[in-house]
Amino acid sequence: xxxxxxFRIRTQLLLTFLVVVLPLLAxxxxxxxxxxxxxxxxxxxxxxxxxxxLFRLVQSKAEAGPEVACTGYDDKEGVFDCxxxxxxxxxxxxxxxxxxxxxxxxxxxxxxIHPAQEGRNIFGSRDSKGFxxxxxxxxxxxxxxxxxxxxxxxxxxxxxxxxNVPRMKILKFKYYEPWDWIIAAGxxxxxxxxxxxxxxxxxxxxxxFSLLLVAVVAYFMSRMFSRPLIAIxxxxxxxxxxxxxxxxxxxxxxxxxxxxxxxxxxxADQVHEKTEDxxxxxxxxTVQLRDSQxxxxxxxxxxxxGIVTADTQxxxxxxxxxxxxxxxxxxxEVIGTQIWNFYPEGKEQARTIMRMLRDQGNxxxxxxxxxxxxxxxxxxxxxxxxxxxxxNEIGSFGIFSDITSEKAxxxxxxxxxAQVIQSMKLRALGDLVSGVAHEINNPLxxxxxxxxxxxxxxxxxxxxxxxxxxxxxxxxxxxxxxxxHLKDFSRQTDLEMVETDVNVPVEDSLLIAGQxxxxxxxxxxxxxxxxxxxxxxxxxxxxxxxxxIINNARDAMRDRERKVLGIRSHAEELDGxxxxxxxxSDTGKGIPESQKExxxxxxxxxxxxxxGTGLGLSICYGIIVEHGGRIDVESVEGEGTxxxxxxxxxxx
Amino acid sequence: MAKHILITDDDxxxxxxxxxxxxxxxxxxxxxxxxxxxxxxxxxxxFDLVFLDLIMPGGVTGYDVCRELRKTEEHKDVxxxxxxxxxxxxxxxxxxxxxxxxxxxxxxxxxxxVELVHSILDN
Numbered sequence: 001x002x003x004x005x006x007f008r009i010r011t012q013l014l015l016t017f018l019v020v021v022l023p024l025l026a027x028x029x030x031x032x033x034x035x036x037x038x039x040x041x042x043x044x045x046x047x048x049x050x051x052x053x054l055f056r057l058v059q060s061k062a063e064a065g066p067e068v069a070c071t072g073y074d075d076k077e078g079v080f081d082c083x084x085x086x087x088x089x090x091x092x093x094x095x096x097x098x099x100x101x102x103x104x105x106x107x108x109x110x111x112x113i114h115p116a117q118e119g120r121n122i123f124g125s126r127d128s129k130g131f132x133x134x135x136x137x138x139x140x141x142x143x144x145x146x147x148x149x150x151x152x153x154x155x156x157x158x159x160x161x162x163x164n165v166p167r168m169k170i171l172k173f174k175y176y177e178p179w180d181w182i183i184a185a186g187x188x189x190x191x192x193x194x195x196x197x198x199x200x201x202x203x204x205x206x207x208x209f210s211l212l213l214v215a216v217v218a219y220f221m222s223r224m225f226s227r228p229l230i231a232i233x234x235x236x237x238x239x240x241x242x243x244x245x246x247x248x249x250x251x252x253x254x255x256x257x258x259x260x261x262x263x264x265x266x267x268a269d270q271v272h273e274k275t276e277d278x279x280x281x282x283x284x285x286t287v288q289l290r291d292s293q294x295x296x297x298x299x300x301x302x303x304x305x306g307i308v309t310a311d312t313q314x315x316x317x318x319x320x321x322x323x324x325x326x327x328x329x330x331x332x333e334v335i336g337t338q339i340w341n342f343y344p345e346g347k348e349q350a351r352t353i354m355r356m357l358r359d360q361g362n363x364x365x366x367x368x369x370x371x372x373x374x375x376x377x378x379x380x381x382x383x384x385x386x387x388x389x390x391x392n393e394i395g396s397f398g399i400f401s402d403i404t405s406e407k408a409x410x411x412x413x414x415x416x417x418a419q420v421i422q423s424m425k426l427r428a429l430g431d432l433v434s435g436v437a438h439e440i441n442n443p444l445x446x447x448x449x450x451x452x453x454x455x456x457x458x459x460x461x462x463x464x465x466x467x468x469x470x471x472x473x474x475x476x477x478x479x480x481x482x483x484x485h486l487k488d489f490s491r492q493t494d495l496e497m498v499e500t501d502v503n504v505p506v507e508d509s510l511l512i513a514g515q516x517x518x519x520x521x522x523x524x525x526x527x528x529x530x531x532x533x534x535x536x537x538x539x540x541x542x543x544x545x546x547x548x549i550i551n552n553a554r555d556a557m558r559d560r561e562r563k564v565l566g567i568r569s570h571a572e573e574l575d576g577x578x579x580x581x582x583x584x585s586d587t588g589k590g591i592p593e594s595q596k597e598x599x600x601x602x603x604x605x606x607x608x609x610x611x612g613t614g615l616g617l618s619i620c621y622g623i624i625v626e627h628g629g630r631i632d633v634e635s636v637e638g639e640g641t642x643x644x645x646x647x648x649x650x651x652x
Numbered sequence: 653m654a655k656h657i658l659i660t661d662d663d664x665x666x667x668x669x670x671x672x673x674x675x676x677x678x679x680x681x682x683x684x685x686x687x688x689x690x691x692x693x694x695x696x697x698x699f700d701l702v703f704l705d706l707i708m709p710g711g712v713t714g715y716d717v718c719r720e721l722r723k724t725e726e727h728k729d730v731x732x733x734x735x736x737x738x739x740x741x742x743x744x745x746x747x748x749x750x751x752x753x754x755x756x757x758x759x760x761x762x763x764x765x766v767e768l769v770h771s772i773l774d775n
Contacts, residue, residue: 434738437737438707438737438738439737440737441737441757441758441759442661442663442665442666442737442758443663443665444758444759445666445669445735445737445758445759445760446663446665446666446668446669447665447669448759448761448762449666449669449670449672449673449762449765450668450669450672452673452762452763453669453672453673453676453762456676476759480759483759487739496741
């Protein structure tokens with residue numbers, strides 16, 4: 001039945017009808033034809049019986065014994081013997097069908113007994129096709145067996161017939177040799193089939209009518225069945241094309257089609273409703289999604305922070321504008337590359353970060369560096385792993401903040417803090433020192449004065465205490481020197497700032513130190529830039545600073561063969577602003593790295609006891625810091641040291 | 653008749669030493685250990701020279717004593733030498749503004765002190 005599926009349902013129904021009707025039709029045809037055959041057989045049997053019956057009659061008469069034969073014919077023209085007379089009567093009264101009759105002829109074609117033409121020779125008779133059928137009958141009859149009856153059919157045109165058409169005749173015959181009689185009985189076939197013809201006359205129109213009826217019924221039925229189905233199919237097609245307005249008609253009945261149509265319409269309503277709901281929902285969600293996307297896009301693209309996503313292999317899949325700017329690269333230079341290309345420590349660093357991600361779930365405020373196009377970028381990053389909707393890990397994302405300026409600020413803050421701490425330390429120390437100096441100065445004044453009074457007493461003969469007095473005086477001098485230093489130290493913040501050419505205090509300090517430098521065979525190489533911008537400074541204090549450094553340089557070269565003091569003033573920069581610098585170099589033994597940091601701490605000294613207080617450089621440092629400047633030290637052990645005093649210039 | 657000097661200082665050692673120094677030079681010395689005492693003494697008699705320490709206990713500083721002196725008719729011209737361990741430039745300025753004639757830091761070479769006293773009293 002599958003092959004039926006190739007056809008439309010209407011065709012299927014028609015085919016089904018044909019399959020049912022055709023055998024019926026065939027059966028009908030078979031029945032009609034067998035009815036015809038039956039009729040013919042019955043006719044033939046009748047003819048045969050008549051012939052056979054007459055034959056037996058003749059035979060019995062002939063064998064009845066010696067009976068007087070009647071001669072001559074019963075009627076006017078013929079004379080029959082007695083034997084045949086009764087037979088003739090019997091034969092002539094027989095009728096077969098409407099026009100058929102039996103007759104007897106001899107083997108020469110003479111009609112012995114015939115309803116109308118007794119005595120006539122018909123041997124030469126021809127049928128309507130010209131066949132000499134009597135001759136043939138005679139020949140056939142002579143050959144028949146004792147129980148056989150011969151049969152012949154021939155078309156015959158009876159001249160008495162109104163219809164000028166030959167008709168088929170059937171003739172049965174048997175030969176009774178003793179009398180040389182051929183007993184025959186014939187009839188027109190159409191008379192035999194007359195009843196069959198009558199039936200056929202109704203059968204054929206009936207068949208045609210029933211065929212037509214079947215076709216019409218099949219057509220209408222197929223229409224009836226297929227129409228609602230087609231309507232539903234069309235409605236379904238419309239629905240699938242998105243048209244939900246039309247409904248299937250014919251829902252009022254109680255048959256399955258109506259039920260189907262109702263169910264379909266209900267279903268269509270439901271689908272329509274649901275589809276509309278769905279469409280509305282989709283439209284709403286689309287707007288929401290677009291808004292959300294736009295929000296996140298502007299969030300991601302608007303931030304100055306860099307945002308990067310990478311897949312599980314560490315291949316970068318997205319960078320935002322902030323990241324692009326931070327790296328100084330184009331998006332296509334970044335996407336598709338391995339993320340660790342941007343890590344100074346490469347893959348190992350990526351592993352470290354991934355380990356943190358796995359162990360802690362995220363990385364927060366992790367400080368590291370990235371390799372940008374033109375620079376190493378200090379950054380702070382927060383990173384997380386990325387998952388898809390099913391919870392599968394699909395990579396990671398990181399937010400990178402450029403902390404270059406923060407770092408710079410931190411560094412500056414650290415320095416400023418250090419300076420503040422240093423200056424606070426110095427201030428606290430200054431206060432202490434000032435108090436101590438004040439307290440010492442009174443007894444010192446008294447002691448010096450007492451000694452003076454005591455020494456003024458004239459010695460008699462010798463002065464046994466003269467040496468001791470001298471030593472006491474030395475002590476006083478040392479105490480005075482220390483106290484003076486301490487007072488200077490405490491006084492360092494009392495600055496009188498005026499617009500100053502830095503070369504002036506440099507020259508003044510050289511003037512003061514000049515004699516001593518000459519005495520210790522130090523040669524001075526002076527190189528001053530006379531076009532330097534001015535600075536706001538206390539020249540006396542600066543002179544003290546330079547003098548202090550020059551004295552230190554001189555002391556550092558005490559045991560050196562080559563003694564060169566370099567003093568140079570030049571333009572410089574301080575925190576990006578114009579500044580002036582005075583660089584004082586020596587060819588001394590240099591400062592060990594370990595001592596560099598302590599250099600400016602109060603009371604740090606490498607000199608012998610009594611030679612230095614350890615306050616000199618800390619005082620210098622304090623003074624320069626108060627000026628908003630800086631002292632840098634460069635030293636190579638065994639070669640010498642250079643102090644750079646850097647002071648901010650007055651903005652032109 | 654010997655010139656009369658008032659020396660004011662809260663430090664007794666300083667007082668004694670200066671008394672020795674200037675007494676040996678033939679001057680008559682009176683001492684006071686704080687500002688109030690100095691002012692009391694000064695209301696009773698005149699001096700040829702006054703030494704003032706700046707910071708003394710009792711709330712009356714050398715500046716205060718000097719300013720008071722300059723307000724009175726008797727003492728408005730008396731030479732005043734300020735002698736102090738607190739000898740910053742600011743202190744010096746303040747001292748001179750308060751009416752002092754000289755400002756000496758502690759310690760000062762005794763010979764210089766004697767020279768100064770001679771130069772004030774013996775011309």
